[in-house]
Amino acid sequence: MKRDQITVENCRKALVALSIPVLFFSSVAKAELGEALVLCKHNKNVRTLRIEMGSDQKCKAIYTKQGIDQTIGSAQYLNSCTEIVAGVRKTLEEAKWSCRDVKEARTSSVSTVVE
Template identity: 40%
Template structure:
């Protein structure tokens, strides 16, 4: 009987420790990159929607385009990183911007 109780105590301790370590990093729900080359400016944004899905947006020469829509944020992040790589190979320098204000026009 003692060994079963001891096993349960150890199991609870291990699962609690694992859940605490997994929650120690804040969950990323939005990435915004501002990319510049001389006078040209482009930006990329990946963000989570209220339903848990995500979108990736790309703005080039004043035109905004949804370039991906997915179930998992990691998929949108992958698309963003792929486009970032392509435009940086074109001479743009991209900077991750922490705070973003978005104004939606209709």
């Protein structure tokens, strides 16, 4: 092979080696969220509301403030926990918080290949 062909081939291999981890991690690192997740923001403050199902088949409504989870209610039926979350969301929005439903979250990771 000529020198230019070797350089082009090495560049092609490097590009493929770098793109494979990005494609792999961006598709694999998809995190499905629980029954419900609401993200509320006001200035630089963030609050989350979510519903989790316990091993006893009861739901828990959880409020996160400054990184600390608080169970704000639990019930036998998911509908009841949904109402609890909706009530807290309404209260936050009336206090000028901006809330939105979050359906899924994605993370990605890039790794460096060293030859």
